Amino acid sequence: MLTELRQGLTVALKSRDRVAAAALRSALAAIENAQAVPVDTDGPTKPVGNEHVAGAVAGLGAAEAERRRLTDEDLRAILAREVGERHAAAEEYEGLRRRDAADRLRAEADVLVRYLHAPQPPGG
Numbered sequence: 651m652l653t654e655l656r657q658g659l660t661v662a663l664k665s666r667d668r669v670a671a672a673a674l675r676s677a678l679a680a681i682e683n684a685q686a687v688p689v690d691t692d693g694p695t696k697p698v699g700n701e702h703v704a705g706a707v708a709g710l711g712a713a714e715a716e717r718r719r720l721t722d723e724d725l726r727a728i729l730a731r732e733v734g735e736r737h738a739a740a741e742e743y744e745g746l747r748r749r750d751a752a753d754r755l756r757a758e759a760d761v762l763v764r765y766l767h768a769p770q771p772p773g774g
Contacts, residue, residue: 651725652681655765673758677732677765684728685717729766733759 655678662670720728736759743752 651722651729651765651768652720654768655681658761658765669754669757670761673732673736673761676758677729677762680728680732681720681725684724685720687716687718726766729762733762733766736762 655674659671659674659678661667662674736755740752740755740759743749743755
């Protein structure tokens with residue numbers, strides 16, 4: 651699914667589809683955030699007192715962090731949350747009589763729904 655989202659972003663950018671590009675960028679950013687691992691100060695790297703860089707770390711592997719692996723279910727949950735957030739925000743914009751913004755958010759949600767309901771290839 652992640653590959654399809656990235657390919658979809660490439661297509662949206664090439665075709666100058668701003669709505670699809672915005673929706674896919676946001677969804678990919680949410681996925682990237684979910685893949686981030688929390689900072690563990692008890693590990694091999696310890697915070698170093700440095701007046702120039704707050705929270706600086708030193709030690710072997712200080713600049714490298716392994717990303718969490720997300721399952722297809724995790725990815726679907728993230729996409730579903732993104733769709734839900736867009737629908738909720740669109741309702742708020744409707745209440746504020748901002749139909750243009752509400753329509754844009756609904757269009758972004760529609761883009762993500764296509765990926766949410768797309769058939770998955772065998773084995774993944």
